[in-house]
Amino acid sequence: MTPTPPPADTFWIGETDAWLLAEGKHLRPWQKLGAHPTTMNGQAGVAFAVWAPAARGVALSGDFNGWQHQPMRLRPECGVWELFVPGAHVGHWYKFAVHGADGRTVMKSDPYARQTELPPGNAACVCEPLRTPLTAQGTHRRDNAPMAIYEVHAGSWKRPGGWDVMPTWDDLARELVPYAAGLGFTHIELLPVNEHPFYASWGYQPTGLYAPTARHGSPDAFRRFVQAVHAAGLKLILDWVPAHFPTDEHALARFDGSALYEHADPREGFHRDWNTLIYNFGRHEVKNFLVGNALYWVEQYGVDGLRVDAVASMLYRDYSRPAGEWVPNRDGGRENYEAIDFLREVHQVLQREAPQAITLAEESTAFPKVTGAVQEGGLGFDHKWNMGWMHDTLAYFAQDPVHRRWHHHKMTFSMVYAWSEDYVLPLSHDEVVHGKGSLLAKMSGDPWQQRANLRALYAWMYAHPGKKLLFMGAELAQPTEWNHDAELPWHLLGDPAHAGVQQLVRDLNHGYRETPALHARDTDPHSFQWLVVDDADHSVLAFARYGQRVDDTVVVIANLTPVVRHGHRIGLPHGGAWRERLNTDAGVYGGSNVGNHGRVLADHQPMHDQTWSAAFTLPPLSVLWLQPETPAA
Template sequence: MNPPPTSPTPPGALTSFWIGETDAWLLAEGKHLRPWQKLGAHTTEMDGVAGTAFAVWAPHARHVGLTGDFNGWQPQPMRFRPECGVWELFVPGAGVGAWYKFDVQGADGRHVMKTDPYARETELPPGNAARVCEPLRAAPAPAATHTRPATPMAIYEVHPGSWKRPEGPHTLPTWDDLATHLVPYAAGLGFTHLELLPVSEHPFYASWGYQPTGLYSPTARHGSPEAFRRFVDAAHAAGLKIILDWVPAHFPADEHALARFDGTALYEHADPREGFHRDWNTLIYNFGRFEVRNFLVGNALFWVEQYGIDGLRVDAVASMLYRDYSRPAGEWIPNRDGGRENYEAIAFLREVHEVLQREAPQATTIAEESTAFPRVTGAVAEGGLGFDHKWNMGWMHDTLAYFSMDPVHRRWHHNKLTFAMMYAWSEDYCLPLSHDEVVHGKGSLLGKMAGDRWQQLANLRALYAWMYAHPGKKLLFMGAELAQPTEWDHDSELPWHLLGDPAHAGVQRLVGDLNQAYRAQPALHARDTDPHSFQWLVVDDAEHSVLAFTRYGQQLEDTVVVIANLTPMVRHGYRVGLPHAGRWQERLNTDSTHYGGSNVGNHGNVLAEDVPLHGQHWSAAFTLPPLAVLWLKPESTRT
């Protein structure tokens, strides 16, 4: 780094430094645990004078001026701190609510108005100014040691702008609207978590937040940071945890934001073979630069500490792990060993988890990772990346492919439903039916199902019951519970009118019952990563497209047996082995008229007979409803 000479003290400014020696050293080393406490804008008192301290990292800039509504938007020279590459200025009298920007003359000589990377509130385009916010919350005391509790996780994934628009079709909901309507809705349906598509500020609404420019700012589209905090608090009060989609994989090239921030490739790589994603026309963070890692690691901790966020789902992890991601030969740079793995990104992800698990061990992390990269959910100390859960993209692709087939062909593709159990214990998985499956011409989940409309609805109900019984955490994107027939549209709210149709209302009722039963039955969540908690009963009846398995809890009486008949044929007298004697209750039947089905079943229960089958001492003859899934429990169990 070749910094400019130390700037003189700006006229009229105080001589005290905002960035002390220790902070300067930590920032220079990229080891400042909470860099947002010194960078950005902070109301404070210096030498007995109240005002706001501003600080921005721009080590190669020739000059940086602070401009805002407190100085008539006339650039005011900032003071350069060469030991850490930061420019700082204290402005007496500037307070909460003031708007500002940085006028950066870069190493290339150009003047560009930049938004503060550490802004906690920013203006929407075209303004893009940052706002001085209320003082930061004190860092809470760390919780207990990081663990993965054996508790249910049923996630409702939401795009805040298009869930419901109570003020009209062209008005986005506020955080207070969402606290009033979304929180009780999700809690009432029995979900345990709300996952929000990225809320960090982003200039392009149609990016859904996946091209963020303000990583420390909740988007102003839904209100103030204080309103977002009220939303999180309301969710917690209702028993819901909040997961945010977090995007350290890439950022847009908008001139007002991080791109060439000081006239050089500061946050990104200079070489497009390392620093540009052609898939998204976005830039890639330089994970090998410790100040950039500090910016990102600090951001992960910021959301947890400052807003009480319970978890982060990290987007596009695969694009971070591989240098040749979506690149043809000759258009990527190998690592130091000549391979394709991105060692710097791997080190960054491990550092994120080391910090979170030490400073905020209550936080959960989930990886959207679509390759066979090993030990994504392995402990960092054991060579893993440290995530708590990983999206099971293989399960999702195979399962949706199966349910999209005409049942007459399913016998030839039986393995699409069984193959996931070959690797189910290799990671701690989450089963995602996410927004990615209902966009870009893919249609809706209902539209993917085979058959006429009755069969499509039956298939969809069976799919949900199959997913909720299968090992792995659960995720549904909003609208799935309505059996939405059209692809998700971010420019309008969900088609709530569908609930006037009993068939669609029945699907919503089923999702609520699945959530409640999933949470109530320890066998369906308490041993999700234990291979001894699962046993196939019927795995090879491809001819009839019937499958059955057992989920075991800690106690034998917690056992749940799941049977699926994935053809439109009713099967009478179909015998399945059972792990207990006595009477078994039909606790869930997706063909119930309660859910819009034809009400074929077993009159609520079956009696296990002393007829060994499927490796069990007992069995029972079932009536299997068409395109349906049954859940059964021993009658003595009252939960």
């Protein structure tokens, strides 16, 4: 016997919700749109709702009705079509048959689906009722706690089930989480986990913004993974892509037969670099969809932060467009006011509703105040990737040491602007794809020198002001470019030279976390001082990082040539004994074991504008960290 449907005047979406959705002010739109198990008029079933204001009709199709087209009702005041289906339940699959404004009927996936079929399938699944919001882990958003991020592509970190079997979230909870914690990282950052049809997009072309990809298991399994991250004392950051979406017909593209989520004008709505569509940030329902999504991942899964992809492409209307092929803003300029307002709104909502969640911007231009407070005219991000530092530093290490004297400025220029934003220093997946080779392959010299350069690069980064990010495989000194179709080359750890680099990364993480001078005043320009900045002829650099106390001081010395320098005198901020806290040339790391026998003595001999100095043995292609034992008066 077929259950009797509720009366026509019984609506799933009440008047207040309808008004909030129409105004784009619904704080949690996922609570009403999508599929929701509920009871109406005493009957158990599922309420379905989808926004498609220009559609001529929308029908619901699923395994609960034999995949027949069951007409839905339009709520004209908010452009939402809804239907309550008695007897439908958790686990049922469904799609929307949208008869669009263009006269075509297209089977569409639910934009608010919380679980989807394994690609290439694209049906949505009715999920369990939404849970009580979870609280993100962590301390205050604007602290100077250490942040060492391990960036991971979930599908290719390790494949315990076989080379052609995707790891599950439970696999990753069991293996990735203790591995990252054991190496001393503070955060795991996952490349986008939103559902995406094209695996080789690595998640950067998502179609299901509210659904963790089915490639690794169910939403509950992903929730268990997040809980495992937190249980290990780590925090989790997700890459998030609100800049654009793919053109797949089953997804958001021309969703109701019109340009609904995207701009109608391709000069605004089509991304030439990625052949994707650009969200219409000026449409308040679209902005509501995206702002709600940011809050959703924090509240429903307990995610600790979002790294926002391709921010530069959002900020500028002429991004990657020649003259005459972009639409100026209302003032005739290139800034995208609507996208700027959207980013500020995201941060206002997160700061109010989830103040412990952080955001990071992948932003490659000089746009001002990316990490400035919204109330002060900034975008509101907590951190910004320092792409300039990354490009300059990698370009320097690619140079043969004999030529490095002519590129010395690439190692010093970052300190000119280091305090303009709150930066993350990224050695990310972007640097090991599309023919760029691995980080190791970028280094100059023979294999021994390449590994020495790589160790020096890592120690330089960990001492330089800014948070830290390493893409998976960097700790193995992977010689080949990242391959998303295979796991990392774990066999390399059988070679002491590669295992030594992994040990260095472990020691760098722990040293960074345990040493206040390297993080506690990370945004304070008085916490940094150049000691040797102009010795281009020897490719030697030195600087001091200062904590709150004298014994917190760390001096960092780099010798970026293969020449061992004996008796090389460098000025120091304190007298007395200095212990060699870290030496990248140590034998345990695969180096030649040249050094200072663990300590040096600073005497009262002024040099480099310092009262004290010491004579050092500088190992080849190396970085030293030193700390005072008993500072002199």
